[in-house]
Amino acid sequence: MKKEVLVEKAYEIAKERYAAVGVDVDKILAKIQEVSISLHCWQTDDVVGFENLGNMGGGGIQATGNYPGRARNIDEVRADIEQVLKYVGGSHRFNIHAIYGDFGGKAVDRDQILPEHFASWMDWAKEKNLKLDFNSSSFGHPKSGDLTLANPDNSIREFWIEHTKRSRAISEAMGKFQNDPCIMNLWVHDGSKDITVNRYKYRQILEKSLDDIFSTEYKNMKDCIESKLFGIALESYTVGSHDFYMGYGVKNQKMVTLDTGHFHLSESVADKISSLLLYTPEIMLHVSRPVRWDSDHVAILNDETIDLAKEIVRADALKRVHIGLDFFDASINRIGAYVIGIRATQKAFLQALLEPLNILREYESKGQYFERLALLEESKGLPWNAVWDYFCLKNNVAVGEDFIPLVQQYEKDVTSKR
Numbered sequence: 001m002k003k004e005v006l007v008e009k010a011y012e013i014a015k016e017r018y019a020a021v022g023v024d025v026d027k028i029l030a031k032i033q034e035v036s037i038s039l040h041c042w043q044t045d046d047v048v049g050f051e052n053l054g055n056m057g058g059g060g061i062q063a064t065g066n067y068p069g070r071a072r073n074i075d076e077v078r079a080d081i082e083q084v085l086k087y088v089g090g091s092h093r094f095n096i097h098a099i100y101g102d103f104g105g106k107a108v109d110r111d112q113i114l115p116e117h118f119a120s121w122m123d124w125a126k127e128k129n130l131k132l133d134f135n136s137s138s139f140g141h142p143k144s145g146d147l148t149l150a151n152p153d154n155s156i157r158e159f160w161i162e163h164t165k166r167s168r169a170i171s172e173a174m175g176k177f178q179n180d181p182c183i184m185n186l187w188v189h190d191g192s193k194d195i196t197v198n199r200y201k202y203r204q205i206l207e208k209s210l211d212d213i214f215s216t217e218y219k220n221m222k223d224c225i226e227s228k229l230f231g232i233a234l235e236s237y238t239v240g241s242h243d244f245y246m247g248y249g250v251k252n253q254k255m256v257t258l259d260t261g262h263f264h265l266s267e268s269v270a271d272k273i274s275s276l277l278l279y280t281p282e283i284m285l286h287v288s289r290p291v292r293w294d295s296d297h298v299a300i301l302n303d304e305t306i307d308l309a310k311e312i313v314r315a316d317a318l319k320r321v322h323i324g325l326d327f328f329d330a331s332i333n334r335i336g337a338y339v340i341g342i343r344a345t346q347k348a349f350l351q352a353l354l355e356p357l358n359i360l361r362e363y364e365s366k367g368q369y370f371e372r373l374a375l376l377e378e379s380k381g382l383p384w385n386a387v388w389d390y391f392c393l394k395n396n397v398a399v400g401e402d403f404i405p406l407v408q409q410y411e412k413d414v415t416s417k418r
């Protein structure tokens, strides 16, 4: 029997199976189609960028591995992303770091970047039906050091404030161009390798810098601020900790970015969703996979990602939570890495949407906790994968593992020749 027919048959059976627990699968299919994911640009090239200043590395992050074929220029990034998009259903976004500007071979320092350096990205995104998001870049620069926006040295701090203000202006230009708010993430690695006796002082400086940066109001961009547990070589102290940004975000009604790799490994990021939703307008996610530390492994369909998606759906917050990816694995085929991570994130949200929530909530309201636990357990085995396959089929993208040979072919034809 043809695979298409099998997928359609399985979908019809799944529909009935889900209907028995009160879930309308056709409606869920329409919802998952709307779940948009912001694809990070930096898995294409191991977070190097195109600044022509000589990326210094460092600044709290590090891509590991040397799999051949990383994108070496903007055209290769675009070609790779276009390839990735062939294997994922739905319409998505593209998230650019400031160091990926189209600088035309010139050395443009970070306090000099302008919207025009991103004009070709805007045109490309429009052509590909992608909306853009943006990030200021504090790492990999001679002025990165241990401290940027929290630096007591005026000239260094002002340099980074200027960079971040310009990044916001670029985000505004992108948002206006695409007629949809561009979300700008601010993550700085600022911290200390060893014990510091100035925790309060650096946080005070960071707060002042942020107040200055955010003093310009924009209509077409939204800010989000990302904490971290620690950066590489900055293990003892992080100025922008979760507590810091949680406080800043609540006080100033800014979006907080939750990167799933930025917490203690046994800490539940999913559990943070409902608290943040009560006190901040929206949330940004960086879906990642920490292995023992913030290792930025490719996102997979693990309990953490499923729980995160479930908490968002249970809070009816799909419109208030923006889903971005953040992993950079340089040890495997990079196009394959994207496809796995995007599809895993979509699958997690599909599972969340298929949860028989009405019955589960009814049980809970009546104190029927055995029944609640039993249905939670049984619903893990409901045929969500038949719905997933059907979603892929309807979107004309590879069903199941069929994308593996396609990614291999692109490697053979394109990336292996770089």
Ligand SMILES: C[C@H](O)[C@H](O)[C@@H](O)C(=O)CO
Residues within 6 Å of the ligand: 042, 047, 061, 097, 135, 187, 226, 228, 259, 286, 294, 326
């Ligand atoms: C390159 C990204 O901005 C970076 O990964 C940041 O989001 C982060 O998570 C740092 O650990």
Ligand SMILES: [Mn+2]
Residues within 6 Å of the ligand: 226, 259, 286, 326
């Ligand atoms: Mn991140």
